Each structure stands twice: as structure tokens, then as C-alpha cells.
Amino acid sequence: MKQICRTTKSFKDPVHGFSDICEELSPLVDSWILQRLRNIKQTAFAYLVYHGMEHSRFNHSIGSAHLAKELLGFITSNTNYYYYELGRELSDKLSQSLLVFQLAALLHDAGHLPFSHSTEVGISEARYIYNVPGIDKLPLRHEEYTFSLVPHAVEILREENSDIEPVFTDKLEDDIQLILRGILNYDTKLDPLAECTVHILYMLLSSGLDIDRMDYLLRDSLYAGVHYGLYDIGRLTRVILATPLLKEPSGKLSSRACRVAILDKGISVLESFLLARLYMYSEVYLHRVVETYNALYARLFSLLAYSGVIGVQGSGAELEIPTPDDILSSKIDAINTWRSFDDISVTSLFRRIAENRAGLPEEAKILAKMIIDRRHPKLYQQIDDPLLWGLYKEYLSTGYAPSWAEPLLEDLVDIQRENPLVMLRPLKTDLVSIGKVGIYYRDTSSVTLLEDSTERNETTQIYIQRLKKLAELNLRRIVLIADKSSEKDFERAEKILLDLRRESRSNR
Numbered sequence: 001m002k003q004i005c006r007t008t009k010s011f012k013d014p015v016h017g018f019s020d021i022c023e024e025l026s027p028l029v030d031s032w033i034l035q036r037l038r039n040i041k042q043t044a045f046a047y048l049v050y051h052g053m054e055h056s057r058f059n060h061s062i063g064s065a066h067l068a069k070e071l072l073g074f075i076t077s078n079t080n081y082y083y084y085e086l087g088r089e090l091s092d093k094l095s096q097s098l099l100v101f102q103l104a105a106l107l108h109d110a111g112h113l114p115f116s117h118s119t120e121v122g123i124s125e126a127r128y129i130y131n132v133p134g135i136d137k138l139p140l141r142h143e144e145y146t147f148s149l150v151p152h153a154v155e156i157l158r159e160e161n162s163d164i165e166p167v168f169t170d171k172l173e174d175d176i177q178l179i180l181r182g183i184l185n186y187d188t189k190l191d192p193l194a195e196c197t198v199h200i201l202y203m204l205l206s207s208g209l210d211i212d213r214m215d216y217l218l219r220d221s222l223y224a225g226v227h228y229g230l231y232d233i234g235r236l237t238r239v240i241l242a243t244p245l246l247k248e249p250s251g252k253l254s255s256r257a258c259r260v261a262i263l264d265k266g267i268s269v270l271e272s273f274l275l276a277r278l279y280m281y282s283e284v285y286l287h288r289v290v291e292t293y294n295a296l297y298a299r300l301f302s303l304l305a306y307s308g309v310i311g312v313q314g315s316g317a318e319l320e321i322p323t324p325d326d327i328l329s330s331k332i333d334a335i336n337t338w339r340s341f342d343d344i345s346v347t348s349l350f351r352r353i354a355e356n357r358a359g360l361p362e363e364a365k366i367l368a369k370m371i372i373d374r375r376h377p378k379l380y381q382q383i384d385d386p387l388l389w390g391l392y393k394e395y396l397s398t399g400y401a402p403s404w405a406e407p408l409l410e411d412l413v414d415i416q417r418e419n420p421l422v423m424l425r426p427l428k429t430d431l432v433s434i435g436k437v438g439i440y441y442r443d444t445s446s447v448t449l450l451e452d453s454t455e456r457n458e459t460t461q462i463y464i465q466r467l468k469k470l471a472e473l474n475l476r477r478i479v480l481i482a483d484k485s486s487e488k489d490f491e492r493a494e495k496i497l498l499d500l501r502r503e504s505r506s507n508r
Contacts, residue, residue, distance in 0.1 A: 004098065005069075006163075011062050015219050019066035022102055027160035029062070032339050033110050033153055037061055039342035043220055044115040045293035046284065048374055050224040057109050057116065060216055067211040068105035071204060071237050072098055078241035078263070082440065090244040090258075093197040099164045100172065101201050104179040107153055108205055108212060111145025111324075114346040118294045121425075122301025128396045129416055130306040137312050137323050143180070145338075148324035150176050152335075168194040179205060192245055196258035200242045203260045208434040209240070209270070217276050220284065228279035231272040239266025243438060243447050261438030261447050267463040274434060274470045281429040281475065288479075292376045295423040295481050300350065300367040303420050307360055309349070313337055319349050347372075363420040366483070377421070379482040379490045383497055387504040389476035393426045404507060408500050415493050422489045423481040430474035439464070 005022035009029075013019040021029060028034060037057035047053040072094060080091040113119035124140055126132040139145070154173045157164060166175045168190055178186050182202040183195055190198065204210055214233060221229030243259050262270050284290070304310045304319075311317030313326055313334055321341065326334035353360065353368035370376060395401045395409040416422050438447040450467055478497060482490035 004095075008069075011066075013059075013063060013066070015063055015215070015222060016066055019062045020069060021062065021065055021106070022069070022099055024099060024162040024164050025065070025103055025106060025157070027156055027162055028103070028106060028153055031153070031156045033149055033156070034058060034061060034106065036339055036342060037110065037112065039344050040112050041115060041343055042216065043285070044118040044290075045297060045371075046220075046224070046287070046290045048293050049287055049289045050226070050284065052223045052225050053220065055219060055223045057112050060219055061106055061109050063215040063219060064108065064211050065102050065105040067214055067237070068102045068204070069098065071211055071214075071240065072101060074237050075200075075204075075240055075242055075260075078239075079244065082241055082263075082442070082445070083244050087242075087244045089193055090196060090200075090242060093167070093193055094200065094242065097167050097197060097201060100167050100175045101179060101204075103153070103157075103164065104176050104201070104205060105211060107146060107150060107176065108180060109142075109146070110149045110153070111142040111147070113142055113145070113321075114341060114343045115294075115297060117142075118297045119301060119346075121294070121298035122305070124396070125298055125302035126305035129413055130302055132302075132305045134312050134315065135305055138321055139324060144324045145327065146180065147177060148328040150180070151328065152330070168198055178202075182206075196245050199258050200260060207260060207437065209260060209262070209273070209437050213277060214273075217273075217280055220280060221276070224284050226280075226284060228283050229276045231276045232269050235269045236266065236273055239263040239269065241440060243440075257447075259436070259438050259447075261440045264439055264441050264460060267439070267460065267467065270434075270437075271463065271467055271470065274467070278470070278473060286427060286429070286475070286477070288380055288382070289376060291425065291427065291479055292380065292481050293371065295425050295479070296367055296371055296376065298425075299416075299420055299423050300353075300364060300371065301346075303361060303364050303367065304349075304353070307364065309353075309360070319345065361420070366421065370483075377481055377483040379480075379484060379487060381480040381490075381494055381497075383478045383480075383501060384475065385478065385501050385504075386474075386476035387508070388478055388497065388501045389426050389428065391500060391504060392424070392478060396426070402507065404503055405500060408496050408503075412493060412496055415489050415496075419486055419489045421483045421486045422493055424493060425479045425481070427477045427479055428475060434467075434471045 007023045008020040009023050009026050010018040010020050040057040042055050042057055042060050043053050076091040076094045079087040120140055123138050126135045151173050164172055166172045168175050168178060178198045179201045183198050217229035239262055241261055243257055243261055308317055310319045313320045313322040320337055322334035322337050327338055350368045351372055353364055354372045391405055401409050412424060416424060437450050439450055440447050450471060480493055
């Protein structure tokens with residue numbers, strides 16, 4: 001089974017110095033699947049505030065794949081060293097997984113829509129505020145598009161005679177889907193060792209302590225010109241290991257204990273990693289002006305969907321969006337549409353709208369002009385309240401609300417539907433997934449989940465307690481945005497939000 005790079009192709013990278021990709025994967029890097037990502041901004045409209053943030057999802061995908069290769073080397077070495085014979089099988093299996101893991105890392109963001117997550121919000125608003133017919137055919141998560149692109153990526157590699165064999169199943173495509181989706185979300189049977197290895201690789205790609213976040217925190221910090229996202233990545237990658245298969249009382253192997261863990265001596269760098277994420281969200285990603293432009297875009301997108309300018313493939317709309325099923329089915333029109341569905345095509349549409357395009361709601365032209373001319377609304381209010389966030393989010397996505405809250409929530413949606421220049425956004429971020437990461441104690445050769453961990457040593461105990469508090473931190477925020485011309489509606493919406501907050505506390 002050949003899973004070691006023949007040689008590497010190095011990309012000069014401002015974050016990692018060089019990003020090294022196995023040569024066998026070069027055809028995919030050069031393909032339409034990844035090249036399209038050059039025209040998808042990594043951080044949507046953050047560049048309108050931090051002018052250096054023009055970097056793309058392509059940059060991040062290359063960086064993540066580089067870290068996949070680098071991190072796997074340290075993990076296999078650490079696992080083998082600290083678990084001795086017990087860890088050798090897992091280390092060997094992880095080493096065999098190098099090509100499939102780097103391939104999964106390259107593809108993990110391939111399904112992103114224009115301006116990254118902002119279009120997902122636009123689709124959500126088209127569904128839940130404007131009730132646009134047929135828009136429910138489009139998913140709310142970019143991962144669905146990523147999954148539909150995996151067979152095309154495998155076919156591209158096959159056509160170029162890239163020598164990549166599956167490690168866990170009979171098909172390379174199934175291997176990649178397993179790593180991207182996780183063992184619990186993909187219907188296939190594996191032996192315990194393969195199941196353990198797949199779960200480790202899945203965690204390394206999307207667990208909170210993963211190569212995705214490791215790359216984008218450093219990359220976004222660099223391009224924003226800030227220091228919030230900096231941490232010692234060289235140290236962090238060297239203190240991670242994987243817990244291997246354990247035996248049940250019956251003597252059978254069990255993969256239940258398989259997880260990513262960090263050596264106890266690496267607790268301080270884990271803390272700096274968590275703080276980097278927290279500060280990047282609070283100071284950059286959720287900056288009030290950044291979020292204002294993201295809100296403008298999402299509202300304009302949903303309004304154009306309501307007006308029939310944007311629609312699902314085959315609807316006859318000016319800007320059509322293929323479904324994941326159509327891409328998976330290799331429909332030529334869908335694939336051709338997808339290849340050009342990027343920031344450039346959407347911005348071009350917005351420019352046409354801003355140039356006083358006839359037959360559209362006046363609010364659409366105003367919103368488009370605000371984005372094109374970089375002139376954002378100045379009315380802004382944020383309310384940090386998990387209960388209020390939960391009420392609004394639940395009502396939007398399911399229509400459900402307690403009887404006392406339903407009329408107020410309906411009024412909030414009606415205000416936005418009647419006046420698109422009033423925008424209400426439920427925002428969140430959290431670090432809680434890091435609680436499922438294990439801490440490996442070298443003196444006892446044992447692993448405890450961070451959320452369950454205790455420590456006799458006073459110094460280490462202080463670190464553990466701080467980490468637990470960080471892991472519990474979250475942000476659940478409602479943001480209200482409006483143009484000055486809509487001040488009365490803004491004040492109405494603000495009053496309703498305050499009434500909801502007050503009532504939610506009294507009805508707890």
C-alpha cells in the first residue's frame with residue numbers, strides 16, 4: 001500500500017514559509033475545484049475594514065493541507081513514543097493515511113459559496129424571512145457542496161494517474177467522505193483500528209483543536225495586520241498525540257477511547273491557541289462594521305432571491321445556483337455554473353443592481369450601492385443574551401416559539417420583510433468543542449477529557465481550571481442594524497428585542 005509522498009511540491013507561503021503538498025495531489029491543486037477558491041475571499045467582507053484581508057479560501061486550503069502533513073508526522077511519533085507497543089498499530093495506520101488525509105484537508109473548504117459564510121446566511125434569510133419558493137433546495141451548510149465535489153476530485157486524480165490507494169475502504173472516495181463527515185455520519189462498517197484512525201483524522205480536521213483553525217487563525221491575523229490570532233504553532237503541533245485502541249473487559253478491541261490529546265506539558269500553548277480564537281472573533285470576525293457589511297450582503301442576496309434575480313439552477317434567474325445533487329450527478333450545466341459562482345460573479349451582479357437597475361425594489365438598489373460604494377448603515381445595536389439568541393434563532397429556523405414570545409418574534413420578522421433596510425442577525429461563537437480534547441498525563445500515562453480533568457499539582461491545576469473556563473466561553477448575540485432613514489423601524493425592533501429579553505427572563 002503506497003501512501004508515502006513520492007516527493008513534495010512546495011508553495012511559498014507567508015504563514016508557513018513553505019506549504020508542502022504531496023506530488024500525487026498536484027493535479028487537484030491545479031483543477032477547477034480548487035482554483036475556483038482563488039476567487040472566494042476567506043473572510044467575506046472583513047477586507048472592507050481590515051484592508052489587507054484580501055486572501056482567499058485557496059490560500060487557506062493549501063495551508064491546511066501543509067499542516068495535515070506536518071501534524072500527522074508529530075502525532076504518529078508522539079503516539080508511538082508514549083504508548084509504546086499499544087500505540088504502534090495506530091501510528092502505522094496514521095502514517096499510511098498521509099495522502100488521503102492531505103487530500104481531505106485540500107478539499108475541506110471546496111464547497112464554499114461566494115463570500116464564504118455570508119451567502120449561507122443569505123440563503124437562510126431567503127428561506128425564513130422571504131419564504132422564497134424552491135430556495136429550500138439549497139443547503140445552509142457549505143459542507144454539502146464539499147461532499148458533492150469529492151467524486152469529481154477523485155476522478156481528476158484518476159485521470160492524471162495519481163497513485164493514491166484507499167486505506168480504510170475499497171474506494172478512495174469513501175475514505176475521503178469518512179474523514180470529512182466523521183465515522184458517525186457515514187454509513188459504512190470498519191474494523192476497530194480503521195474506525196479509530198478515521199475518528200482521529202476527523203478530529204484533526206474539525207474538532208476545535210484542528211488544522212483548519214490552526215491555519216486560519218494565523219493567516220487571518222497576518223492579513224488583518226493584528227496580533228490577536230498569533231500563537232506558537234511549532235510548539236502546539238509537537239505536543240499533540242492520539243490515544244490508541246483499548247481492550248474491553250472481554251478482551252475485544254474498542255475504538256471508543258480514540259481521540260486527540262495534548263501532552264500535559266503543552267497546556268500553556270493550548271491556552272494561547274484558545275485565546276487567539278476568542279480574540280480573533282471578538283475583535284476581527286465579529287467587528288461591528290465587518291458584521292454590518294456581512295448583514296448588508298445577506299439581506300441583498302435574500303431580497304434578490306425574493307425578486308427572482310437569484311435562483312436555483314434551472315429557474316431562469318439571472319444568477320443561478322446549482323444544488324449539491326446536480327453537481328454530484330455530474331450535470332454539465334450545474335458544474336459549469338458552479339465553476340463561475342464566486343465573489344466576482346456576485347459582485348458583478350451587485351454593480352449592475354447599484355446602477356439603478358429597473359424592475360427591482362428600491363431597497364435592493366440602496367443595499368447594492370452601500371456595498372459597492374462602501375457606505376455602511378450607522379444604526380447598530382447589539383444584545384449579548386443567550387436566551388434571546390436562542391428564541392430568535394429557533395423561531396427563524398423552525399417557526400416554533402413559546403406562546404408568549406410568538407407575537408413579538410413575528411413582529412420582528414415582519415419589520416424586516418416590510419423594510420429590508422432593517423437587519424437582525426443572530427451571531428454566535430464558542431470554544432466548547434475543545435472540552436472533548438484529552439489531556440495526557442505523563443506521570444500516570446493516562447488521558448482525561450479536559451472537561452473532566454483534575455490535577456494534583458497546584459501549578460498545573462491552575463492551568464486546567466483556566467482552560468475549562470475558556471472552553472465554556474461562548475457568545476450568543478443579537479445584532480440589529482439599520483440605515484438612518486429607517487430609524488423608526490429600528491427603534492420598534494429594538495423595543496421588541498428588549499421586551500423579549502425581559503419576558504424571557506421572567507418566563508425561565
